[in-house]
Amino acid sequence: MLELLTTFVEELREAGLPVSLTESIDAANALHQIGLENRDVLENALGATMCKSHSHWKVFKTTFDIFFANISKEGLTGDDEQISLLSRDIDESGFLRYRQSDSSLLGAKLSSDRDADKMSIDVHDLAKAALDALLSGDDNRIGMVARYAVLRFAGMEPGRPVGGTYYLYRTLRALDYDHLADKIMEVERASAPGGVLSALQERLARDEHRFHIEKLRTAIEDEIRRHLIADRGAKPLARSVRKPLLEDVDVMHASREELEGMRKAIQPLSRKLAVRLGRRDRHIRKGTLDFRATMRQSLSTGGVPLQPRFRSPKPSKPEIVILADISGSVATFARFTLQLLHAVASQLKGVRSFVFIDGIDEVTDLLAGHEDIADAVRLVSTEADVMWVDGHSDYGHAFTVFLERWGECVGPRTTLLILGDARNNYHAPQSWVMRDLRRQARSIFWLNPEPRSYWGTGDSAISEYAGYCDAVVECRSLRQLENFVTELAGNGRLPGGLSVAGSYV
Amino acid sequence: MSETGTQPSGFNSREDVTDHLGHITPPTTISLQDNTESIFQSIDEVSSRLASAGYLSDNAISSVVYLADHLSKPVLVEGPAGTGKTELAKSVATAAAAKLLRLQCYEGLDESKALYEWNYRKQLLRIQAERVVGSDDGTTQPDDSWSSLEGDIFSEEFLLERPLLSAIRETDRVVLLIDEVDRVELETEALLLEVLSEYQVSIPEMGTISASRIPMVFLTSNGTRELSEALKRRCLFLYLDYPDIERERKIIVSRVPSITTELADQIARIVRSLREMDLKKHPSVSETLDWARTLVLLGIKSIDEQAINDTLWVLLKYRSDLEKAAKELGTAQGGAVENGRR
Numbered sequence A: 001m002l003e004l005l006t007t008f009v010e011e012l013r014e015a016g017l018p019v020s021l022t023e024s025i026d027a028a029n030a031l032h033q034i035g036l037e038n039r040d041v042l043e044n045a046l047g048a049t050m051c052k053s054h055s056h057w058k059v060f061k062t063t064f065d066i067f068f069a070n071i072s073k074e075g076l077t078g079d080d081e082q083i084s085l086l087s088r089d090i091d092e093s094g095f096l097r098y099r100q101s102d103s104s105l106l107g108a109k110l111s112s113d114r115d116a117d118k119m120s121i122d123v124h125d126l127a128k129a130a131l132d133a134l135l136s137g138d139d140n141r142i143g144m145v146a147r148y149a150v151l152r153f154a155g156m157e158p159g160r161p162v163g164g165t166y167y168l169y170r171t172l173r174a175l176d177y178d179h180l181a182d183k184i185m186e187v188e189r190a191s192a193p194g195g196v197l198s199a200l201q202e203r204l205a206r207d208e209h210r211f212h213i214e215k216l217r218t219a220i221e222d223e224i225r226r227h228l229i230a231d232r233g234a235k236p237l238a239r240s241v242r243k244p245l246l247e248d249v250d251v252m253h254a255s256r257e258e259l260e261g262m263r264k265a266i267q268p269l270s271r272k273l274a275v276r277l278g279r280r281d282r283h284i285r286k287g288t289l290d291f292r293a294t295m296r297q298s299l300s301t302g303g304v305p306l307q308p309r310f311r312s313p314k315p316s317k318p319e320i321v322i323l324a325d326i327s328g329s330v331a332t333f334a335r336f337t338l339q340l341l342h343a344v345a346s347q348l349k350g351v352r353s354f355v356f357i358d359g360i361d362e363v364t365d366l367l368a369g370h371e372d373i374a375d376a377v378r379l380v381s382t383e384a385d386v387m388w389v390d391g392h393s394d395y396g397h398a399f400t401v402f403l404e405r406w407g408e409c410v411g412p413r414t415t416l417l418i419l420g421d422a423r424n425n426y427h428a429p430q431s432w433v434m435r436d437l438r439r440q441a442r443s444i445f446w447l448n449p450e451p452r453s454y455w456g457t458g459d460s461a462i463s464e465y466a467g468y469c470d471a472v473v474e475c476r477s478l479r480q481l482e483n484f485v486t487e488l489a490g491n492g493r494l495p496g497g498l499s500v501a502g503s504y505v
Numbered sequence B: 001m002s003e004t005g006t007q008p009s010g011f012n013s014r015e016d017v018t019d020h021l022g023h024i025t026p027p028t029t030i031s032l033q034d035n036t037e038s039i040f041q042s043i044d045e046v047s048s049r050l051a052s053a054g055y056l057s058d059n060a061i062s063s064v065v066y067l068a069d070h071l072s073k074p075v076l077v078e079g080p081a082g083t084g085k086t087e088l089a090k091s092v093a094t095a096a097a098a099k100l101l102r103l104q105c106y107e108g109l110d111e112s113k114a115l116y117e118w119n120y121r122k123q124l125l126r127i128q129a130e131r132v133v134g135s136d137d138g139t140t141q142p143d144d145s146w147s148s149l150e151g152d153i154f155s156e157e158f159l160l161e162r163p164l165l166s167a168i169r170e171t172d173r174v175v176l177l178i179d180e181v182d183r184v185e186l187e188t189e190a191l192l193l194e195v196l197s198e199y200q201v202s203i204p205e206m207g208t209i210s211a212s213r214i215p216m217v218f219l220t221s222n223g224t225r226e227l228s229e230a231l232k233r234r235c236l237f238l239y240l241d242y243p244d245i246e247r248e249r250k251i252i253v254s255r256v257p258s259i260t261t262e263l264a265d266q267i268a269r270i271v272r273s274l275r276e277m278d279l280k281k282h283p284s285v286s287e288t289l290d291w292a293r294t295l296v297l298l299g300i301k302s303i304d305e306q307a308i309n310d311t312l313w314v315l316l317k318y319r320s321d322l323e324k325a326a327k328e329l330g331t332a333q334g335g336a337v338e339n340g341r342r
Helices: A002-014 A021-034 A039-050 A054-067 A080-086 A100-117 A123-136 A139-153 A165-174 A177-191 A199-232 A234-241 A256-278 A291-301 A328-347 A364-368 A373-383 A395-409 A431-440 A462-466 A478-487 B002-006 B014-023 B043-052 B059-071 B085-095 B120-137 B142-153 B163-169 B186-198 B229-233 B245-255 B261-276 B285-297 B305-314 B319-329 B335-341
Strands: A319-325 A351-356 A360-362 A414-419 A443-448 A471-474 B075-078 B099-104 B116-118 B159-161 B174-179 B200-203 B207-210 B216-221 B236-239
Touching: A002 A021, A002 A039, A002 A054, A002 A234, A021 A039, A021 B059, A039 A054, A039 B059, A039 B236, A054 A199, A054 A234, A123 A139, A123 A177, A123 A199, A139 A165, A139 A199, A165 A177, A165 A199, A177 A199, A199 A234, A199 B261, A199 B305, A199 B319, A256 A328, A256 A478, A319 A328, A319 A395, A328 A351, A328 A364, A328 A373, A328 A414, A351 A364, A351 A395, A360 A395, A364 A373, A395 A431, A431 A443, A431 A462, A443 A462, A443 A478, A462 A471, A471 A478, B043 B059, B043 B085, B059 B075, B059 B085, B059 B216, B059 B236, B075 B085, B085 B099, B085 B174, B085 B216, B099 B163, B120 B142, B159 B163, B163 B174, B163 B186, B163 B200, B163 B207, B186 B200, B186 B216, B186 B229, B245 B261, B245 B285, B261 B285, B261 B319, B285 B305, B305 B319
Parallel strands: A319 A351, A319 A414, A414 A443, A443 A471, B075 B216, B075 B236, B099 B174, B174 B216
Antiparallel strands: A351 A360, B116 B159, B200 B207
């Protein structure tokens, strides 16, 4: 039992969860208190002791499901033969082990099923059964359908080192998953009085069924996972389905779901960024010596100026100018940066936002006018005038135009933030513009979505510009963005911790 | 080496260290059976007693509360606003028949507001009084009087308890609620650490005060910032999301008397749909309950487009949200917005 727990903890750590020693001890204590009988309770107990951040929950849950699949869920009934075939006892050492006999057993079972299918159930019956189960919304029935569908359609082959996505896809296709919602809605409409649903009813019914369909999908995933565990053992499977934590996902290769998650996470981060970039220098700078007040004060100590008086410092009004590359080469990154742009702009007044490809345009008003980020992002991509010649990035031209038209908005209190990969398509980099901007601005930071090792290769002009930036930072994941924000010192300048441009060049 | 060797307690070899360490008695661990009798005997009991206190829990909540009780660990409750985090602590207090002590966190919270403070006015008075007495008889030695005076003014009598200290010193059963802990600065969090892991407070002038009875501790956070690892490590973590549809329905029925089950069901479904949408602020549980009460007051038996148009502002507090929701629910006939402004 302890062995199982330590393997589980090991896997969690490898997946990126920061599980400390004390936390694993707590988990063991918790296990001692509640026992192994109920899987939901076990999941909650282990989660409460080892998964201390909601964004890590998904990774935790997947790993948990793999390692503790043999503990049956409370209230799950039906098809016991199947469960007993797949559930593994914990052997003496307590570790869920792959046994040779299991895979051959599974294979035999599957092939015999394949023969038996001819006389039992065909595709249409099962699709119909799925529909009925979904309409009833009954968990047990949905579970049964999932179990049978996997057995019948997944076509699993024992021993293959896969994560199961392909099996899932096959099963879903056999069930006509994509059209399930529409079919159910047809049934709903047919059963409604007069055959018509009001818009409200339609919407509610659709949400209701989407929820059930989601359940079916999860049930199928669970089922496939159970087969895979029986086939290959928990540990290897956990390794092949392992996904990076949200904060480690590469922005350039993020899936739609992951982007959605990032969008939610970016809001608090951008607030922090805005505050850091714009923080007034209240801790460091005292004002200049106020001679008159010092003399006045000295009168009370017999003309000896014991306490010097200072003028209170002028509160500096922070100004932030953001330039974001939204060209095709950084398309996903551009979505990310636009979200960041929008989020920062909504946090702080005095932010001016620009987007560019080979032309450049100001989008401050576009962003300000729309509270809804999706709207704003769409508007920016359609309305901003960022095309000059061919729609391939030309940093040199964009910067030159920026300096000409908006150059005076960069002053000694301005922090300039540039987001882009500096892939210049071999155009002239015009780095003198950056030099001029550097003279005008308080500081310039460049966030680059490319891996550091690619910088300066091919058409990357980052090394041309880096010399004029206070820092060029690799920013490919939320964690890196967070690090950047954290490292920004209170006065909007970077401490030595981050790669300062000079050291890069 | 020779220097360390001369010290009586110095270690001379590696074996020596092991030897010494072997003789140190392990720190007395907090064992529940000795100090505190557990409040709840089973997870089901947690659920049922919370229910009788008016709080409908689910499996996750009950399990964590049960574990907190048995492992004597604090619980860090995180989740969106209005999902019943504070309510949970209150209900546990009711269920356990315990006194609830509450520390509301805010930016700038410090030791003197969270732990303890010396009542320095009273101390001053005490010194004044001493001086008056001393000058009267003139017998006491000055040195003598000072040390006795010092011992005197840093004693129980002059100590002002703040929530954390009083939770520790309370002899009856208590539930300590540290509310919105994400509002204090990262540095201030450190104040809590000693209390949360050792259940003790160190006061330099008086020594360490340990808990006579381990309190149940709940910390709540809205997740506006990441809490420090040190704090998280000491707590059990519970994420309170919006309830699922079953639980929401039950909550509505239990909290809004005289509501029909059909109406409760409809409300729960509409609220679920709203929470699926991409809104600025999703309706909280308390707002759902407000909506249910509004509908009951208005005598609405079944929700239709008109009813939603007239009352959606109870659920949604932003104009853009109202517009969007009306559009998505298919009730946009221009009514919702006007109502929203009212």
